[in-house]
Amino acid sequence: MSETVVRRTVVVTDPMGVHARTALAISKIVGQGKSQVKLVKKDRQARATEVLQIMTMVAELGERVEIEAVGPDAAAVADALEPLFAGKFNDETQESA
Amino acid sequence: MQKLQGIAVSPGAVIGEALVMDTEGFRIPRRFVARDAVVDELERFNKAVTAAAVEIAHHRETVSAELGEKYGAIFEAHLQMLQDSRLRGEVEELIRQRHYSPEYAVSHVLRRYAQVFQRLESSYLAERANDIFDIEKRLLRHLLGRRREGISHLTSPVLVLAHNLTPSETSNLDRRFVRGFVTEVGGPGSHTAIVAEALEIPAVVGTGPFLTDVSGGETVIIDGDQGLVILQPDEETLARYRREAEEKRIQATKLEPLRDLPAETRDGVRIELLGNIEFPYEVDHCVDRGADGVGLYRTEFLYLGAEIEPTEEIHYQAYTRVVQAMGNKPVVIRTFDLGADKMPNMPHPEDNRNPCLGLRSIRLALRNLPVFRTQLRAILRASVLGKVHVMFPLVSTLLELRQAKMVLADVMEDLQEHNLPFDRNMPVGMMVETPAAAMMADRFVEEVDFLSIGTNDLIQYTLAVDRTNKDVVGLYNPVDPAVLKLVAMAIEAADRKPVPISMCGQMSGSPLYTILLLGMGLRRFSVTPSAIPEVKNLCRRVTIPECRTVAERVMTMENARDVKNYLKEEVKKYVEEVAE
Numbered sequence: 001m002s003e004t005v006v007r008r009t010v011v012v013t014d015p016m017g018v019h020a021r022t023a024l025a026i027s028k029i030v031g032q033g034k035s036q037v038k039l040v041k042k043d044r045q046a047r048a049t050e051v052l053q054i055m056t057m058v059a060e061l062g063e064r065v066e067i068e069a070v071g072p073d074a075a076a077v078a079d080a081l082e083p084l085f086a087g088k089f090n091d092e093t094q095e096s097a
Numbered sequence: 098m099q100k101l102q103g104i105a106v107s108p109g110a111v112i113g114e115a116l117v118m119d120t121e122g123f124r125i126p127r128r129f130v131a132r133d134a135v136v137d138e139l140e141r142f143n144k145a146v147t148a149a150a151v152e153i154a155h156h157r158e159t160v161s162a163e164l165g166e167k168y169g170a171i172f173e174a175h176l177q178m179l180q181d182s183r184l185r186g187e188v189e190e191l192i193r194q195r196h197y198s199p200e201y202a203v204s205h206v207l208r209r210y211a212q213v214f215q216r217l218e219s220s221y222l223a224e225r226a227n228d229i230f231d232i233e234k235r236l237l238r239h240l241l242g243r244r245r246e247g248i249s250h251l252t253s254p255v256l257v258l259a260h261n262l263t264p265s266e267t268s269n270l271d272r273r274f275v276r277g278f279v280t281e282v283g284g285p286g287s288h289t290a291i292v293a294e295a296l297e298i299p300a301v302v303g304t305g306p307f308l309t310d311v312s313g314g315e316t317v318i319i320d321g322d323q324g325l326v327i328l329q330p331d332e333e334t335l336a337r338y339r340r341e342a343e344e345k346r347i348q349a350t351k352l353e354p355l356r357d358l359p360a361e362t363r364d365g366v367r368i369e370l371l372g373n374i375e376f377p378y379e380v381d382h383c384v385d386r387g388a389d390g391v392g393l394y395r396t397e398f399l400y401l402g403a404e405i406e407p408t409e410e411i412h413y414q415a416y417t418r419v420v421q422a423m424g425n426k427p428v429v430i431r432t433f434d435l436g437a438d439k440m441p442n443m444p445h446p447e448d449n450r451n452p453c454l455g456l457r458s459i460r461l462a463l464r465n466l467p468v469f470r471t472q473l474r475a476i477l478r479a480s481v482l483g484k485v486h487v488m489f490p491l492v493s494t495l496l497e498l499r500q501a502k503m504v505l506a507d508v509m510e511d512l513q514e515h516n517l518p519f520d521r522n523m524p525v526g527m528m529v530e531t532p533a534a535a536m537m538a539d540r541f542v543e544e545v546d547f548l549s550i551g552t553n554d555l556i557q558y559t560l561a562v563d564r565t566n567k568d569v570v571g572l573y574n575p576v577d578p579a580v581l582k583l584v585a586m587a588i589e590a591a592d593r594k595p596v597p598i599s600m601c602g603q604m605s606g607s608p609l610y611t612i613l614l615l616g617m618g619l620r621r622f623s624v625t626p627s628a629i630p631e632v633k634n635l636c637r638r639v640t641i642p643e644c645r646t647v648a649e650r651v652m653t654m655e656n657a658r659d660v661k662n663y664l665k666e667e668v669k670k671y672v673e674e675v676a677e
Contacts, residue, residue, distance in 0.1 A: 025170075
């Protein structure tokens with residue numbers, strides 16, 4: 001597998017913005033993968049493994065966030081992260097309300 | 098340095114240590130650690146993080162098991178935040194480099210994070226600050242352990258900074274050590290304002306959100322004259338406030354000898370200076386200042402924050418304390434002056450779009466006779482202990498006054514039947530605080546033993562201004578000619594009868610207006626006890642003819658600004674400096 005760089009811009013469509021649970025899910029996915037990921041919002045950025053950094057980046061509904069992944073599974077990680085910004089959690093505890 | 102503008106509700110300025118009251122009511126002293134203790138303190142911090150982490154993990158498991166993974170996830174997120182490398186790095190840096198105590202460092206760093214959220218417009222994300230506060234609390238609990246100090250057990254002087262203070266919080270505060278209040282919300286009539294005035298400590302309310310900008314233990318200045326709160330003051334500002342405090346102290350010392358001298362004008366006219374009080378303990382402030390009595394004993398505190406309606410005995414105990422402390426000097430007890438929303442166990446009125454013009458005060462009393470009668474019984478029972486007067490608030494028609502007097506007569510009969518002693522000749526009076534009462538004062542004086550002008554409401558109702566509304570507060574002015582005309586009407590009507598008339602609003606306590614009021618014929622002032630020395634000082638320097646000249650001139654003026662400027666000049670002729 002080769003080192004790839006993936007940059008993908010997502011728009012936050014979760015009405016509650018990127019909240020604690022989103023941040024946690026992001027950090028978990030990134031922690032399990034093999035790529036280095038950072039999130040960039042305008043002049044702010046966060047290491048995607050750090051919940052507090054992700055949260056204090058403060059991404060609200062309608063804002064653009066760039067996912068920058070570097071590593072062998074960069075594209076797969078970015079794919080896995082994308083739905084989180086829409087409030088879709090890929091586990092059995094799907095948002096119900 | 099950061100300055101916040103709020104509403105000044107209790108005068109004076111004070112420099113002190115901040116007690117931030119949102120962290121479960123415990124305080125973080127600003128403490129520095131010795132250089133050689135840094136290693137131990139870092140270890141203490143790390144232990145606290147570990148302990149907090151174990152606790153959160155435990156919570157996560159319990160919550161996940163009971164409510165599902167989705168809810169447990171929030172604690173998982175807290176756990177991650179707690180162990181965030183940057184956060185820990187920042188705290189450790191403050192301990193290592195700046196020798197902050199771990200408590201102070203934690204509070205400082207986490208508040209900066211919380212600020213990021215609190216500044217946001219969006220409420221969803223702004224509430225996220227609570228996640229951070231939650232972590233802060235948890236860490237502090239582990240760090241402080243048993244040493245955490247509750248607000249009811251203070252050991253050193255503090256300035257209390259809070260979002261809002263509830264009656265139960267203020268009643269639990271240790272009065273010996275609280276030196277000032279700031280609340281983010283609230284207006285001049287708020288509970289904090291009343292308590293601060295009663296404690297005679299500076300207070301500023303309605304500053305808007307700022308608590309995340311300050312950590313407990315930091316030095317803060319509260320300027321209750323200007324309505325300013327100064328965070329992280331610079332040396333120059335501190336020096337200025339210290340100098341002013343010193344000057345005030347000297348000034349107060351100068352006025353001390355006046356305590357035992359009568360408030361008598363240079364031409365020998367005796368002026369009566371009485372105290373306004375809210376809480377029974379304030380009667381001591383009146384005695385200390387040599388007050389001629391209690392001119393306004395507000396009884397709202399008995400109801401505010403009470404779970405159930407106060408019993409007759411609770412009323413009686415409070416009144417007894419005040420009446421006995423005043424001995425043979427008069428005590429004017431005002432019956433409750435509240436809306437139904439502030440009364441325990443009273444259904445909220447259906448129609449309350451306009452509370453100031455709605456069912457409150459005497460109107461509410463006359464609709465809830467059992468509550469009213471309980472209070473009147475206690476007042477009457479206390480009347481044999483001293484010189485008790487009863488006063489009805491917010492009377493606007495003669496019929497209301499007559500109804501209230503009928504209820505009183507009825508309660509008297511009841512007491513007599515039970516052979517309970519009371520003063521049958523207890524003077525009965527009313528507040529003049531609606532334009533209606535002032536305009537009908539000539540009729541009211543036929544049916545009361547005394548009048549008392551309540552300027553706060555009279556100004557509000559005359560000028561149609563809510564003084565808590567910052568857009569129109571500029572119109573709120575005690576010396577607006579319209580207000581002065583009504584005050585003059587009331588004084589003239591009382592003098593003609595004659596019945597005694599006093600003034601008990603904030604206006605009467607400001608030396609700026611003393612000359613004018615004396616000139617208008619007022620001889621009885623009821624003021625916040627701390628204002629007695631200054632008002633007395635001025636009374637003793639003027640003559641009545643001098644005051645009359647001033648009043649006559651004022652009555653020809655057409656707007657409040659001119660009156661105020663003129664009075665400022667006049668007062669300067671007698672005393673060096675006068676606060677508004």
